[in-house]
Amino acid sequence: MxxxxxxxxxxxxxxxxxxxxxxxxxxxxxxxxxxxxxxxxxxxxxxxxxxxxxxxxxxxxxxxxxxxxxxxxxxxxxxxxxxVVPLGDPTSEKKGLSTKQFDRYDAYTCEYDGLPRWCHDCHNFKPDRSHHSSDLGRCVRRMDHFCPYAGGxxxxxxxxxxxxxxxxxxxxxxxxxxxxxxxxxxxxxxxxxxxxxxxxxxxxxxxxxxxxxxxxxxxxxxxxxxxxxxxxLNRANVTTIAMRGTSPDLSRAVSTANSANCVVTQTTPIITEVQRTNSRSYVVVQTQPGENPWDMGTLPNIKSILGNSVFDWFLPLRMSPCIHPSEAGEYEWGIAVQKLMRENGLGSAYRSRRRRSSHRSSRG
Ligand SMILES: [Zn+2]
CATH class of the missing domain: 1.20.140 (Butyryl-CoA Dehydrogenase, subunit A; domain 3)
Known part of the structure; x- marks a missing residue:
């Protein structure tokens, strides 16, 4: 009704x-x-x-x-x-469905098992930042709100x-x-x-x-x-993110801190490590409560929606730059998540290290 x-x-x-x-x-x-x-x-x-x-x-x-x-x-x-996100086959189950769309990213938001978030109504995985709209009966990418004044x-x-x-x-x-x-x-x-x-x-x-x-x-x-x-509305929550990489990097990060005789405070809650059938490894981590994984800083945040030039800010013509996904993810990751990746050799840090090593071996 x-x-x-x-x-x-x-x-x-x-x-x-x-x-x-x-x-x-x-x-x-x-x-x-x-x-x-x-x-x-x-x-x-x-x-x-x-x-x-x-x-x-x-x-x-x-x-x-x-x-x-x-x-x-x-x-x-x-x-x-x-x-809107495409609907899945009503008979399909979360386990066994291809995660190909997510495998190209450094990181994506996930559930505890490391699989992307699942929509029971759409029978499909939810891309980052999408939510199920009861008004449309569909998952919507970067959903903000249903506005009857604007027509939808x-x-x-x-x-x-x-x-x-x-x-x-x-x-x-x-x-x-x-x-x-x-x-x-x-x-x-x-x-x-x-x-x-x-x-x-x-x-x-x-x-x-x-x-x-x-x-x-x-x-x-x-x-x-x-x-x-x-x-x-959910800004106090933690976000669970699967980042590409393997846990030896994590243990190394921790042991380095130990040998330097520092007081080790493990602030990155690591939930699990996931090995996919396609031989990719992911480490599932959580952000701190209240930490916004998408916050890139005020100006980049505004530009991601309004556009990169002042003309774009004022002219209602071109679509937002954030619509085009990159290798990093469905959307650019915020400062906190990038730091997490860098410090633990995961995600984008893992990707750039692999690139460097393959570059070296091709030269040698
Ligand atoms: Zn849905």
Whole structure:
């Protein structure tokens, strides 16, 4: 029932928003700009303010255009490519299913047995950072939240356009709020009348300004830490990660510390070592509680979604850079995980060591 209601709201709410924008356009452009400022009724006994009216209307459309573009791009991506994970065969079981997709990575998030996380509903492994959405009935890559105001799922594919839409909508509603409030006060003072349409526009713009600016600031705060809304709810948890490599590296790391006569505090909780049938070895480790495995630092975190150039930050056109997986993993690993790999000769450290040794043997 919840699911049907959410999905219904995701169709109705964007239409209501379009209606409200049409209403704001009527109130600000026509009622304030064209009538009140440029062609006032003779009986009002007020001066004609043509240039003020034209200026207000021009600025209105300059702010309206990027918001409309971001909104159309957002809705288009949400409907065309919400970033769902393919469904598995309903008869398939976790054990025995190919992990080929994960084997090319230095590391991936996993369960205690070292296998990737499993979705019982989709009958498939979950890529890193994906979550099962009850609204879509599917696992979604880098799922953020289901937003009926934007028409559906905010995820890897749409997060950038969602943030851009919130920014432009906050600027637009802020402008409508200020212009309507200023000229409502002006009109009350000069001719003593206060049309319902103007009061309604002030109220709607006020509500949506608070909503969009608050949402924008919250989303940017989470993005600066590279957390999705789902992850922010579980941020105190530990993350279990399978890293490529073998445990002799780990014992060496520990014994080196011993021989140097240091107090050994084993801070990396190692759960198990896994030997796959394809002769690959993985060491299963856990992060510290509250440690975000994806936090690369504020600017790289923001760039991973908004893009690498200032044009990308503001233009709602290109997809986010984080969508393209690398050898490192489904997404770039954060500072804490990279350190863990380096110190224990696992994951990327294991890969670069193997490269160096194969390079040496090919030269020798
Ligand atoms: Zn699922």
């Amino acid at each position: 919840d699911r049907a209601m959410n999905r219904g709201a995701a169709v109705v709410l964007p239409l209501i928003e379009v209606g409200l924008i049409a209403y704001a356009t009527y109130a600000l452009v026509y009622s304030v700009g064209v009538i009140y400022l440029m062609n006032p009724d003779k009986s009002w006994n007020i001066e004609r303010r043509r240039s003020t009216g034209i200026g207000l209307i021009v600025v209105y459309f300059v702010l309206f255009a990027p918001m409309a573009l971001a909104f159309m791009r957002l809705v288009q991506v949400i409907w065309a490519n919400p970033g 799922m905010i995820s890897e594919t749409s997060h950038k356009f969602f943030i851009q839409f919130l920014f432009y909508a906050a600027v637009y509603t802020g402008y409508v709020l200020i212009v309507m409030a200023v000229f409502l006060a002006d009109r009350i003072q000069k001719i003593g009348s206060h049309p319902g349409v103007w009061i309604g526009a002030v109220a709607c713009a006020g509500v949506f300004f608070l909503f969009t600016s608050g949402m924008f600031l919250t989303t940017m705060y989470y993005l600066s830490e590279n957390l999705t809304t789902v992850e922010s």
